[in-house]
Amino acid sequence: MRREGSALSGVGTVVLKELADNLTSTRMRLLEVLIFITGAGAAYSTIGAVRDQISEYPFVFLLIFTSAHEPLPSFVAFLGFLIPIVAISLGFDSVNSEFNRRTMSRILAQPIYRDALLIGKFLAGLVTLTVVLSALWLLVIGLGILLLGLPPSTDEVLRGFAFLVAAIAYGGVWLALAMLFSVIFRSAATAALAGLAVWLMFAFFWEMVVPIVTMAVAPPDPFDPFSALRTIDIGMDISRISPNTLFSEATLAFLSPTTRALGPVLSSQVQGAIRGAPLPLADSLAMVWPQLTALLASVILLFVITYVLFQRQEVRA
């Protein structure tokens, strides 16, 4: 049976309203302050260390993102940590709050489809995320120009931009997950906790889980040297279930141009390669193309599940 009328009518209105809500909410203010202070702090503290390497390394600018300066972790590590929290806080109450405020049936009684509400809310979250991350990215680059006293090269800008895109996709995964929980759980607190639980699992426990599972699934055979290689490969695949792994591999490839491979490399494979020579951006991109695709695919998959569940939900509270 076909429905008449566009599923997208009203999306723009929902996006604008949600965007206004997101950007003016106290919750968002707090997170922005947090992320700006920590991000800028991490970048600032590393710049001093980076300055010494200006003459030795062709991609000094990218070091601002990646180098850690004790006791602070690198800017990238900070983002890997903070983006999920921002994304979860943007999405965890997006659908259930409409029910709890009893606005859902009134809004859905307007001439729009449910699709418009969900798509609008997701897009607004994504735009908010993009605005925050872009602002932060520009801030760090600006700080770099001021403190290092030299402009970034085109290649550095492009690599930095690719990193920004990967960061937004990574945030999208967590946003979609948070929205999924906001559809499943009627209580916003439960949805937030469920989102944080998944984040905690991938951020802290996944590294411990992976070797255990790997050893159980594919234990290396001591008489077959290639089985050890297989074990490592499987271990990496399991590890890549975590969006955190996908994100950190993508950032590694973009921000450390000398990275030639993400898995184990045999000596036969590096024959003829110049040690420490950077890869062109296109090759770095090709190396992590699967990671980027996987991040996008996770966003789409989670959104589709959310969409189906939301369509089947009863409107009455």
Place this chain on the structure above:
Amino acid sequence: MSDPIIVTERLTKVYGGAIAVDHLDLAIDQGEVFGLLGPNGAGKTTTILMMLGLTEPTSGRARVAGFDPLRQPLEVKRRVGYMPDQVGFYDNLSGVVNLRYTARLAGIAAHEIDGRIERALQRVGLASAGGKAVKIYSRGMRQRLAIAEILMKQASVAILDEPTGGLDPQATREFLELIRSLKHDGMTILLSSHLLDLVQSVCDRVALFNAGKLGLIGRVNDLLREVLGGSHVIRVEAEGRDLDRAIAAVPGVKSVAVDGGLFRVEAIDDLRPQIARAIVEADGSLTTIAAGHASLEDVYNRYFEGVRDAA
């Protein structure tokens, strides 16, 4: 008379194994105030949601303003204003901003929005409160804001779910007055309520619901006459011994219910003089005797008692 604006044909909704609405046939005419009455859980809200296309019927079909809510929900929702039970707004936004959001969702032209909102708020008496955040609104103000939303949409049909729920008597009276003025404008109004007596005064026709089934449908006065058999209710306040027996002995009295010194007498005619005489003759002291009018509540109880007994 023109074609009915809302029609349902054997509309049925089953949740899990429970039947919420059972083969409902309704036809509501343009411009009338129609009451969907019944206790909580009788299937009123489910019926309304099916009319709006917000819930899919298990079987049967509905037609609202000439459109099928299942296939053409946008057309239906463009013409119908809906005020849900315990309506909610975005608390941190003002009444005007809330309405502006729904106006945009409703696809009202941008240059018309502010004028329409202003007129709608004026009409419901919220002109001065429109700029304030909804969180300071009272229950009655929220309800009126919901009516303003319907007015702003210029809907030809208003569906109000439990419109007087949680209102104090004063707010209820004002609200019913507002409904009357909407009817005066020619709007078709479908309202649901479990407070039967309240809506008795505003509804042209009512449908009595119980457990998903339509019991009775018709004009309030017709129902009173049909179900109660044109009986008169007389309320008596008196003191004395065995007065209930004395009243019951009066020819024409059908039943007497006692509650302390209060007697509720059902009779075939206005037997006030005869009853008064009987009380005096039985040495009772009569303080009040008044002809009460039968209410929908009586109709409802009588009718569904009969249904239960038959089952």
